[in-house]
Amino acid sequence: MENEQVIIVRDLVKKFGDFTANAGLNFHVDKGEIFGFLGANGAGKTTAMRILCGLSSPTSGLVEVAGYNVKTHAEEVKKRIGYMSQKFSLFEDLTIWENMRFFSTVYGMNKTAFKERGEMLLRKLELFEKRNRLVSTLSLGWKQKLAFTVAILHEPSIVFLDEPTGGVDPITRRQFWEMIYEAADNGITVFVTTHYMDEAEYCNRVTIMVDGRIDALDTPAKLKEKYQVNSMNDVFLALAR
Amino acid sequence: MNRFLAFVKKEFLHIFRDVRTMMILFIMPIAQILIFGFAITTEIKNASIAILDKSKDEVTRELTQKLLASDYYTVSDYLSSEAEIESSFTKGRNKMVVVYEPQFAQNYEKNGVAKVQLLCDASDPNTARILSQYATGIFASYGEMAQSNGIQAEVRMYYNENLDGFYMSIPGIMAMILMLVSAMMTSISITREKELGSMEVLLISPLKPIQIIFGKVTPYILMAIVNILSILALSYWVFNVPVKGSMALLLFECILFTVLALSLGILISTVAKNQMVAMFMSLFALMLPVILLSGFIFPIDNMPLVLQWLSNIIPPKWFIIIVKTIMLKGGGLAHVWKETLILVAFIVVFVGLSVKKFNVRLQD
Structure with missing residues (x-):
């Protein structure tokens, strides 16, 4: 089942009154894939992602997730699904462990499974000893890494990351992407939006949205070849201008 | 159910870890009761007065004694001439000057009429009115005893024999605190979740919107019940305000009003974009009307007609009527069913509007 499709989007249209935010999107995402979802601000990325997460319903078209x-x-x-955004990572006035326990219960994990997996993930982050610290005492980089851990705690088939590395230093971003790769290796599909074009290079495949349409969808290498440029940055500029 | 309980637990943690929230929830209600009970009282005790006795006979002395025998007055000065009256107001803290005319006892015995003048410091009109009324009463009763003719009016104040101002404010304070705790705190806590972006995370999670809302509201219902009980306990043991009617009915009405305030808080949170807006809306849309238009401080019957109409759409007005009826008059459900139905109607309207707003938002 290498090519199992965990996200299927056909002719997705979303309109707000007269304004069309998504004008007939078509794409699919394979299991275990790292799928980059790019586009300028206002291109319709967030709308599409909200529909995929079930926060908003499409005007027409078929959307299948998991x-x-x-x-x-x-x-x-x-x-x-799991979800993490740059805007909110975790509840600041709860401890690391309380945050994890809250989300594990919300996602219906049983206690023993949570204890085992929670401890395993925290040890990997080297945060297990600090699990009773309030999240507000952590730095932004740590919070984001922890938020990702919480998002994959219940072993979702897909995790949606909305600009997960915004405002984070390059070293932490690097570590963050290592975590993403590890999750993907464990069969968790990663759907990520970002404004960092170097991160786009890390993705298996990338879409670039312009004005509510998908103007490009391929591997970073093929996109660069197609537009005859050297970096994803230039691909983006060629399309989104 | 586990999800819901986990959510309620999280809400309690938010509340217990935030010092300001805790202060608003627990210290403020008690402080308000004590402040209203002790400081803002409409009755007067030990107001200082001055006496200008131009007659100095046994009748004036006896009258002065009678004034002092009440708890209302203490004499700070005995004046010797009218010239001193003005300065006794401005320099001293005298609230009233009692002036007996010359040959007071003689006039009284000969003509049956003697004149006493009460000069009040009316820069504080309420105090002035009350002080002069008390004194007039004391003089009148002396006159009646002496000659026992004319019409004697016997006045009894029902439901509040001593005319304690505090009796009047208990229901109002309860309305205010429940509004504050329930409406303001929930609207702030829901909008905080929106502002932080955690609302999105919660809506994406398997939690249902209804679980989120109820999870938000449950801790505040419990807090409100704690507050109701502490207010009643304080007013009973510290201020001796009795509960004449059924305690169960009173608690039921309080909880009903809490639910009303919570639904109003939810409605505010669906409209307000952030915590600041939610707080201002709660303060201006809730607190001011509660204080000004509910009959808590200013009697509704004395308001202009337009304001009287307006007061009908202020929920606390009905709650205050209910609480007064049950606590002070000992009325039962038969006496307050109409007001209770009005509260229920408010809840239905607020919840209906919130659900509508909430659904509209989810459509986007």
Whole structure:
């Protein structure tokens, strides 16, 4: 089942009154893939991502995530995805462990499974000894890494990352991407939006949205070849201008 | 259910770890009760007065004694001439000067009429009115005893025999605190979640919106109940305000009002974009009307007609009527069913509007 498709989007249209935010999107994402979702601000990325997460329903078109239609089976979809955004990582006035326990219960993990997996993930981050510290005492980089850990705590089939590395230093970004790769190796599909073009290079495949349409969708190498440029940055500029 | 409990637990942790929230939830209600009970009282004790006795006979002395025998006055000065009156107001803290006319006892015995003048410092009109009324009463009763003719009016103040100002403010304070704790705190805590972006994370999670809302509201219902009990306990043991009616009914009405305030808080949070807006909306949309228009401080019957109409859409007005009826008059559900239904109607409207707003937002 190498080519199992965990996200299928066909002719997705989303309109807000007269304004069309998504004008007929078509793409799919394979299991275990790291899928980069790029686009200028206002290109319609966030709208599409909200629809994929079941936060908003499409005007028309078919959207299937983790094998379920988001329009009719949003609840099933929600159980099988993880989500993390730059804006909010974790509850600051709760400790690391309390945050993890809260989200594990919300995602329906049983206690023993949580203890085992939670401890394992925290030890990997070398945060297990500090698990009773308030999240507010952590630096932004640590918070983001921890937030990612929490997002994959319940072993979702897909994790959505909305600009996860915004405002984070290059070393932490590097470590963050190592975590992403590890998750992907364990079969978790990663759907990531970013404004950093070097990060786009790390993705298996990349889409670039312009004005509500998908103008390019391929591996970074092929995109560079197609537009005859040396970096994803130039691909982006060629398209989004 | 586990999800819901985990959510409620998280909310409690938020509350217990935030010193300011804790202060608002627990210290403020008690402080307000004590302040209203002890400081803002409409009755007067030991107001200092001055006496200008131009007659100095046994009748004036007896009258002065009678004034002092009440708890209302203490004499700070005995004046010797009218010239000193003005300065006794400005220099001293005298609230009233009592002036007996010359040959007071003689006039009284001969003509049955003697004149006493009460000069009050009306820069504080309420105090002035009350002080002069008390004194007039004392003089009148002396006159009646002496000659027992004319019409005697016997006045009894029902439901609040001593005319304690505090009786009047207890229901109002309860309305205010419940509004504050329930409406303001929930609207702030929901908008905080929106502002931080955690609301999005929660909505994406398998938690249902209804679980999120109820999870937000549950801790505040419990807090409100704690507050209700502490207010009642304080007013009973510290200020001796009795609960004449059924305690169960009173608690039921309080919880009903709490639910109303919570639904209002939810409504505010669906409209407000951030915590600041939520707080200002709660303060201006809730606190001011509660204080000004609910009949808490200013009697509704004395308001202009337009404001009287307006007061009908202020929920605390009905709550205050209910609490007064149950606590002070000992009324039962038969006496307050109409007001109770009005509260229920408010809840239905607020919840309906919130659900509508919430659904509109999810559509986007």
